[in-house]
Amino acid sequence: MSEPIYLDNNATTRIAPEVLDAMLPFLKNQYYNPSSTYPAAAGPRDAIERARESVARLVGAGARSEILFTGGATEGNNACLWGTLRANPDRRHVVTTAVEHPAVLEVARDLQRYGYRVTILPVDKAGRLDAADLLKALAPDTAIVSIMHANNETGVLFPVGELARLVKRVDPKIVFHTDATQTVGKIPLSLARDLSAVDLLTMSGHKLHGPKGVGAMFVRRGTRWRPFLIGGHQERGRRAGTENVAGIVGLGRACELAIESRHEEERLLQLRQWLEQSIQAKVPHVYVNGEGAERLPNTSNFAFEFVEGEGILMALVDAGIMASSGSACTSGSLDPSHVLKAMDVPFTAAHGSLRISMSRYTTGAEIDHLIQVLPGVIASLRRISPYWDHEKDAPRENVDVFIQEKFR
Amino acid sequence: MPWDYSSKVMQLFRDAIAGKAGTHFGSVPEPDGEGRHGSLQCGDAMEFTFRVERSPGNPREDRIVQARYQTFGCTSAIASSEALCRMLEERKVTPIQALSIRNADIVDYLDGLPPQKLHCSVMGAEALQAAVVDWARRREVPLADLGIDPAQLEEDEGRVVCKCFNLTEPYVRRKVKELNLRTIEEITAAIKAGGACTSCHHEPGGLQDILNDAWGVQPQPVAIPSVPLPEPAQAPVAASPRTARTPYQMAKEVERVVEKVIRPRLVPEGGDIEIIEIRDKKVFCRLLGVCAGCVGAHQTLNLVVEDALRQQVDPEIEVIPVAG
Numbered sequence: 001m002s003e004p005i006y007l008d009n010n011a012t013t014r015i016a017p018e019v020l021d022a023m024l025p026f027l028k029n030q031y032y033n034p035s036s037t038y039p040a041a042a043g044p045r046d047a048i049e050r051a052r053e054s055v056a057r058l059v060g061a062g063a064r065s066e067i068l069f070t071g072g073a074t075e076g077n078n079a080c081l082w083g084t085l086r087a088n089p090d091r092r093h094v095v096t097t098a099v100e101h102p103a104v105l106e107v108a109r110d111l112q113r114y115g116y117r118v119t120i121l122p123v124d125k126a127g128r129l130d131a132a133d134l135l136k137a138l139a140p141d142t143a144i145v146s147i148m149h150a151n152n153e154t155g156v157l158f159p160v161g162e163l164a165r166l167v168k169r170v171d172p173k174i175v176f177h178t179d180a181t182q183t184v185g186k187i188p189l190s191l192a193r194d195l196s197a198v199d200l201l202t203m204s205g206h207k208l209h210g211p212k213g214v215g216a217m218f219v220r221r222g223t224r225w226r227p228f229l230i231g232g233h234q235e236r237g238r239r240a241g242t243e244n245v246a247g248i249v250g251l252g253r254a255c256e257l258a259i260e261s262r263h264e265e266e267r268l269l270q271l272r273q274w275l276e277q278s279i280q281a282k283v284p285h286v287y288v289n290g291e292g293a294e295r296l297p298n299t300s301n302f303a304f305e306f307v308e309g310e311g312i313l314m315a316l317v318d319a320g321i322m323a324s325s326g327s328a329c330t331s332g333s334l335d336p337s338h339v340l341k342a343m344d345v346p347f348t349a350a351h352g353s354l355r356i357s358m359s360r361y362t363t364g365a366e367i368d369h370l371i372q373v374l375p376g377v378i379a380s381l382r383r384i385s386p387y388w389d390h391e392k393d394a395p396r397e398n399v400d401v402f403i404q405e406k407f408r
Numbered sequence: 409m410p411w412d413y414s415s416k417v418m419q420l421f422r423d424a425i426a427g428k429a430g431t432h433f434g435s436v437p438e439p440d441g442e443g444r445h446g447s448l449q450c451g452d453a454m455e456f457t458f459r460v461e462r463s464p465g466n467p468r469e470d471r472i473v474q475a476r477y478q479t480f481g482c483t484s485a486i487a488s489s490e491a492l493c494r495m496l497e498e499r500k501v502t503p504i505q506a507l508s509i510r511n512a513d514i515v516d517y518l519d520g521l522p523p524q525k526l527h528c529s530v531m532g533a534e535a536l537q538a539a540v541v542d543w544a545r546r547r548e549v550p551l552a553d554l555g556i557d558p559a560q561l562e563e564d565e566g567r568v569v570c571k572c573f574n575l576t577e578p579y580v581r582r583k584v585k586e587l588n589l590r591t592i593e594e595i596t597a598a599i600k601a602g603g604a605c606t607s608c609h610h611e612p613g614g615l616q617d618i619l620n621d622a623w624g625v626q627p628q629p630v631a632i633p634s635v636p637l638p639e640p641a642q643a644p645v646a647a648s649p650r651t652a653r654t655p656y657q658m659a660k661e662v663e664r665v666v667e668k669v670i671r672p673r674l675v676p677e678g679g680d681i682e683i684i685e686i687r688d689k690k691v692f693c694r695l696l697g698v699c700a701g702c703v704g705a706h707q708t709l710n711l712v713v714e715d716a717l718r719q720q721v722d723p724e725i726e727v728i729p730v731a732g
Contacts, residue, residue, distance in 0.1 A: 131730045132684040135692055162731055169728050170687055308451060310482035314418075315425055327451070327482070335572075335604045336451065351451040380425040384433035384486065386455035386478035387448065403448055 005321045005366045009207075010152050010182060010299060010357035015250070016209040022253040023211065026246040034243050035234065044245045051252025055216050058255040059180075059201065060190030063221065068235045069248050072215040073181040074103040076202030077146075079217065079228035079239075080177045081107050084144040084200070085116065087226040088175070091143035097121045097129060097158075098342035104146050104179055105338070121147075126293040127156035127343045134163060135170065142174050149180040149189070149201075153326055153339040153355060154290035155299025157183070164197035175199045175223060181207055181215075185258035186296055187265060191218060199223040205247065209359070210254030214247030264360040269297035271358060271367050276300055282375040285395065287349055289340060298358040301326075303340070303349035304378050306387040306395060312354050315377040321370055326353040348387075348403075413483060414519035420487040420494075432493035434476045440546060441503060443538025445531045450573050450600060452481030452528065454489055456535035458496065460503065460543065467547035472496050472506060477535075484518075484525040491517045492532040503540045504549075509533065511587070511598075523597045530587070530598055569614060572604035577618070584622045592616060653722075659686045661721045669716045674699060674708075681713065689724045691717060694731075705729070 006014065026044060034045040052064045061067055070076045081094065081104070096108050098120050108118045119137040123129055134145070145167050150157045164176040177200040180189065185208030189195055201218040205211050219225055219238070232240030276288050285305040304312070309327025316323055326337025335341070336350045345353075356370065382388040387403070389396040396402060413421075424431050439457035446453035455478045463469035475493035479486050491514050496506060511529040515521050521529060544551055566576040580601050589595045592615050596603040601615060608614040653661070666683060674680055679699030685692040693713065695705050702708065706729070714727040 132692075132694070135685045135730060159731065166692075166728070166730065169690060169692075306448075306480060308480060308482050308485070311421070311425070311486060314421060314483045318422065347449050351448075377425075380427065383427065384424060384478055385480040386444075386453060387480055 003320075005369060007321060007323045007356045007358060007362065007366070007370065009359040009362070010155075010355065011324055012206045012212065013209045013359050014361060015206075015211060016254060016257055018257060019210055019250045019253045023246040023250040026249050030245070034245060044243075047249050047252075048243055048245060051248045051255075054252040054255040054259075058259055059184060059203070059218060060192045060195075061218055062192055065236070066191075066218055066221055068217050068219060068239045069243060069251070070202075070215045070217055070239060071213055071244070072206075073101075073179060073202045073204035075229075076204075076215050076217040077101070077103040077177075077179055078107055080200045080202060080225070081111065081144060081146060083225045083228045084175045084177070084223075085111070087224040088143045088173075091141045091173075093117045093119070093139045093142040095119045095121065095134065095137045095142060095145045097123065097147055099123055099127065099151050099153075099156075099339045100146070100148050101152055101179060101181070104148070108146070123156075123342050125344050127151060127154050127290045127339070128293045129158055129163070131159075131163060131166060135166065138167065138170050138174065140171075142171065144175045144177055146177040146179070149178045149183040150186075150296050150299075151290075151339060152182050153337055153353075154293075154301045154343070155182070155296035155357075156290040156293045157187075157295060159294075160198060161194040161196070164195065164199075168197045173224070175225065177201070182296060182299075184208060185255070186298060188262060191220070200225065205251040205254060208254050208258050211247050211250040214244050214251050216251065261360050265297050268358055268360070268362070271362065271364060272297055272300055274364075275356065275367050275371060276302075278371040279374060282371070283378050284393070285349075286378075287345065289343060289345060289353065298362075300356045302354045302356070303345050304352040304354065305346070305349045306385045306399075307352045307378060307381040309351060309353050311381050312352070312377055315381065316373070319369075319373040319377070321373065324355045324357075326355065327351050412522055413487075414521075416517075416519040417484055417487040417521070420490040420518070421483045424486050424490050432476050432490055432497075433478060435478060436474055436476050439539075440470070441539035441543030443535045443540070443542055445534040445538060446481070447574070448480065452479070452485040452531060454479045454481070454485070454531050454535045456489070456492070456532075456539050458503075458539055458543070467549050468504060469502060470543070470547065471500050471502055473500070481528065481531075482525075484521055485528040485531060487518055488514050488521075488528045488532045492536060496536075503543045506536060507540055509536060526597050527600050530583075567613070569618070570601035570603075570608050573600045575599065575601045577613070580615070580618055581622065584618060590619070590623065592619070595619075655686070655688075658689075658721070662686055662691060662717060662725075665716055665720045666713075669720065670713055673712055679708075684730055689722055690726050690728055692728050692730050694729065 030043045032041040032044055034041060034048055052067050055067045056064050094108055094111055094116055096104055112118050121129055121133050121137060147158055147160055147163060149160050160178045167174050167176050176198050178198050180201050181204045183189055184203040191198060199220045200223060204215040227238045229240050234240055234243055279302060280286060287303040289301040289303055309325030313323060313325050326340050340350050340353055383390040387395055387399055424433055436457040436459045440460045441458045443456050457476050458472050459474040460470035461473045475496040477489040477493055479489040495509060495517055511533040514529040514532050566578040569575060569577045569580050583599050587598050589598055592602055592609050595601050595615055602608050610616050666681060670681060678697050680696040682694045682696055683691065684694055699705055699708055709727050709729055717725045
């Protein structure tokens with residue numbers, strides 16, 4: 001196979017050709033500022049409203065006016081947390097989870113520096129939350145609960161619709177936010193039905209074959225939330241700044257395409273199951289992180305014992321495959337992924353994670369190629385690992401004792 | 409993130425994992441020197457062995473003729489291991505001469521390493537040193553002849569400074585001097601210390617203190633931030649309706665009814681109930697056992713649990729299921 005195989009779709013996706021086509025006119029002739037008064041400016045202005053309609057339709061929002069365009073999910077998450085706290089000054093408590101994306105978790109940690117109390121909910125070994133922990137965390141001055149819809153590393157889904165309803169039963173004034181960056185466009189969701197108790201939802205364009213640098217947030221009518229970026233009347237004063245017209249149009253088109261390709265979910269789920277079964281059959285000592293939990297159909301996260309993730313990625317690149325890892329060595333830090341740590345993945349495997357994330361462009365042949373290549377890659381890295389007995393093709397005898405005594 | 413490896417690093421990594429002829433993974437059978445460094449928790453670990461051509465009269469003249477490694481780690485850890493073995497075999501040095509190979513030499517051999525990866529080369533140098541010490545023991549060469557202070561090498565035992573990577577104060581101090589490390593960032597890049605939880609950076613006796621000690625910087629008085637503290641939270645007074653019972657009494661009564669009335673009805677059928685939380689008159693609970701997966705779970709809650717609690721504790725009680 002000469003074309004590279006792209007299996008890192010939770011990081012970003014290729015832009016759909018239809019999306020690019022829809023965007024181009026707004027980078028060329030239709031460059032007018034949507035706020036201008038001459039008739040030509042109505043072109044970009046109307047295009048933004050059509051895009052808003054498409055986003056609203058994909059996420060099942062009741063009204064177009066509940067959708068705001070942002071510069072991406074990171075901006076959206078910052079805006080949700082800060083904007084809610086500013087609008088509810090008497091409430092100084094925030095609840096979130098240990099496995100959130102840094103765009104929520106790091107903001108929460110920053111809030112602590114400003115004197116807010118933050119409760120970080122743990123997950124179990126399969127990456128699941130316990131609703132009882134959430135319930136116990138809620139305080140009389142809880143302002144916001146922020147729980148992601150699906151985890152970017154493991155694909156584990158949280159029942160946010162149900163959790164939001166639970167929170168509202170305790171105190172309807174608590175604002176419920178979900179970072180749905182990894183679910184919008186991948187699985188069906190509706191803010192009118194399953195997510196009807198969710199107040200704020202954030203998403204990003206480039207995770208669903210749209211452009212980078214654009215996203216959207218849903219603000220349910222009546223939510224106590226204050227704009228984060230101010231200094232302009234755009235988006236009804238709720239997100240100032242001249243609109244990224246081409247980006248917004250691209251996002252809108254990407255949402256339409258996502259609606260049309262809803263049938264993809266089943267195919268990806270089958271590919272995922274085929275991949276996981278094959279790897280587990282061919283490679284000893286491997287975990288599927290999040291196994292047993294409900295997960296996104298496109299994401300598999302493996303943890304291979306006694307090998308290191310960056311080496312896996314490097315060897316896969318040589319086989320024409322692009323993927324990612326939660327290994328410390330890939331992140332530039334020295335700590336393995338906070339998500340896998342929160343899930344208490346055994347330390348023998350925590351450094352050997354590999355995330356495969358597919359998209360609707362992923363083919364069965366590509367997954368077959370991965371299944372063909374990956375066992376050999378793991379075997380070759382294990383062959384040079386001091387923890388592995390390459391003659392028996394198994395961890396060396398008494399590996400636990402060996403780890404304890406030979407390597408402190 | 410860092411993929412800016414030299415082509416030399418990539419070449420050595422590729423050759424090693426492909427098991428090409430001339431690569432050095434594996435271990436020397438009955439080695440003359442054996443050393444290890446790193447750990448599985450840290451994310452890289454190396455086992456290093458060598459064989460010498462013995463000089464009959466004078467063990468100091470032994471020459472390293474074969475070097476092998478087994479390494480768990482990233483691209484640069486594997487390439488550093490391979491580089492070390494190649495350097496030793498190419499140079500045909502004595503073990504004592506080998507001690508002069510420093511991590512910087514490995515980095516040079518690799519045409520450079522990204523700063524975050526320097527610790528991989530340090531690992532090679534450390535494993536080599538441990539193996540030479542092992543050789544000296546076997547060949548009865550006094551350690552002092554190696555120019556090594558034996559006390560220094562007692563695996564640098566002492567107080568653990570970096571708890572995440574289990575690195576001791578003597579070790580960190582020695583490395584700070586040897587590698588001329590001047591900042592916490594440099595320490596982390598070279599030996600990983602302080603690279604995970606970061607709590608040892610500025611704690612008493614932590615990395616900054618060790619740096620100050622080593623390079624003669626006077627400790628600075630800790631500046632107290634002048635940022636005004638946020639207003640203390642006004643705990644909103646819970647608008648609890650006047651009830652005859654305190655929340656504690658209410659909870660006790662709920663508990664009593666659950667034990668005396670509700671569980672006796674569920675348990676014989678293989679089910680059970682867990683009360684998770686009681687807030688005002690809302691009772692959050694979870695059905696267990698056969699009840700949990702039962703299609704009639706909702707009805708059970710309404711007819712059995714809620715009715716009993718309403719009749720026996722408070723007519724306004726609301727029972728709310730919490731999914732498992």
